[in-house]
Amino acid sequence: MSKIAIITGGNRGLGRSMALHLARKGVDSIITYRSGSEQAQAVVAEISQLGAKAVALQLDVGDSSSFAGFVSSVQQALRQWERQDFDFLVNNAGIGTHQLITETTEHQFDSLMNIHFKGVFFLTQKLLPLMRDGGHILNISSGLTRFTMPGYAAYAAMKGGIETLSRYLAKELGPRGIRVNVLAPGAIETDFGGGAVRDNADINRFVADQTALGRVGLPDDIGALVALLLSEDSGWVTGQRIEASGGMFL
Numbered sequence: 001m002s003k004i005a006i007i008t009g010g011n012r013g014l015g016r017s018m019a020l021h022l023a024r025k026g027v028d029s030i031i032t033y034r035s036g037s038e039q040a041q042a043v044v045a046e047i048s049q050l051g052a053k054a055v056a057l058q059l060d061v062g063d064s065s066s067f068a069g070f071v072s073s074v075q076q077a078l079r080q081w082e083r084q085d086f087d088f089l090v091n092n093a094g095i096g097t098h099q100l101i102t103e104t105t106e107h108q109f110d111s112l113m114n115i116h117f118k119g120v121f122f123l124t125q126k127l128l129p130l131m132r133d134g135g136h137i138l139n140i141s142s143g144l145t146r147f148t149m150p151g152y153a154a155y156a157a158m159k160g161g162i163e164t165l166s167r168y169l170a171k172e173l174g175p176r177g178i179r180v181n182v183l184a185p186g187a188i189e190t191d192f193g194g195g196a197v198r199d200n201a202d203i204n205r206f207v208a209d210q211t212a213l214g215r216v217g218l219p220d221d222i223g224a225l226v227a228l229l230l231s232e233d234s235g236w237v238t239g240q241r242i243e244a245s246g247g248m249f250l
Contacts, residue, residue, distance in 0.1 A: 003088065004030065005019075005087065006029070006074065006086055006088065007019050007090045008061055008093035009092045010056075011036050012190075013188075013219060014092060015031065015092045016043050016219070017222060018227070019043060019054065020043075020223060024050055024052075025231065026052060031043060031044070032061075033056060033057075034058070055077045061120070061123060062119055063119075064119060064122045074130060084130070086127075087134075088230050089127055089136075091124065093115070095115055097111070097112055098151040099151055100151055113158060116162065117158045117161045133178065135177075139162050140182075140184075141162055141182045143184050143187070143243055146243065146249075166181065166239070170238045171239070174238065180239065181241075183225065185217060185245065186244065186245025189219070211249075212248075213247055217246055
């Protein structure tokens, strides 16, 4: 029986890389997208070419009122596997906002809160009855919870909340054999935050100069690690924060 991962924001960037690396390990996926249905279907096709199976479902993680409907969509999708449960949840979807504390608006704050904290909390809550005992929840955080850069206070604060939540989830879900960990990427070359790390040569060079391994991270650096963390080879790891930054700001 194939294992199934739900990956929020799986239509692009890190989420896409996660889904593809899991497919290479024989793990099927339900990926979500807020917009960009064509992107999502392209990822589904790529996964199929790798010999795995995937379904793309629309989801706005910032709108908790939609979660009950999303759970119903997941239940319907699981019928394609002739299952009523899934194995892994990767809370990956997110947005980036660069704004100094003195300039952050309440609307920006609420948007980050709804997507990066409230959404993760209540989506996980709603999906837990469908998660198979012995599964794994992986919450995506950020290196910005360890080191600081002006303009990311609100974003990093939400991610700090996720790191605390993850430890509590690990404790409460331990009796079900469900592991819960945090993966905190450093700066990665994606379109996140407008693609500045990927497209701005000065920013890219700055990050590389501050990184022990001498380069900026790539999506495959994260996708490969997600596949490892969800595997049985990491079965004794729970309640932990794993940073994948190449040694940024050591």
